[in-house]
Amino acid sequence: MKNLFVTTTLDHYLQAKNAFTIVDQIIELQKNPEVFVEEFQVWKITKIDKITFSMELQDGNLNTILLHYFxxxxxxxxxxxxxxxxxxxxFPSEH
Structure with missing residues (x-):
């Protein structure tokens, strides 16, 4: 993926929550061929403990493609x- 655009609304939210690392993680995971081929990606990020997060990638049909931790x-x-x-x-609400 050469360029990833983030909507203004999401950009402001991520900056306010000091969470732009999430975008970095999504960009890095695009190097995985299994991820890259998905034209529509649903990313669900969940805090597990004080410092650990899970990132679940689903396709548009709720099928889990990848589970990543950081x-x-x-x-x-x-x-x-x-x-x-x-x-x-x-954000899904921006669609």
Missing amino acids: QSASIQIFELTVWLENSTLY
Whole structure:
């Protein structure tokens, strides 16, 4: 993926929650061929403990494609769902 665009609304939210690492993780995971081929991606991010987060990638039919874990002490969210389509990352409510 050459460029990933983040909507203004999502960008402001991620900055306020110190959570732009989530975008970095999504970009990095696009290197996985199993992820990259999914034209429509649903990313569900959940805080597991103080520093551990899970990222579940689903297709548009609720099939789980990938489950990824990462750590960050600075992110101030508990749950987040974002969609990725046509190189644009956005809240489902923005569709």
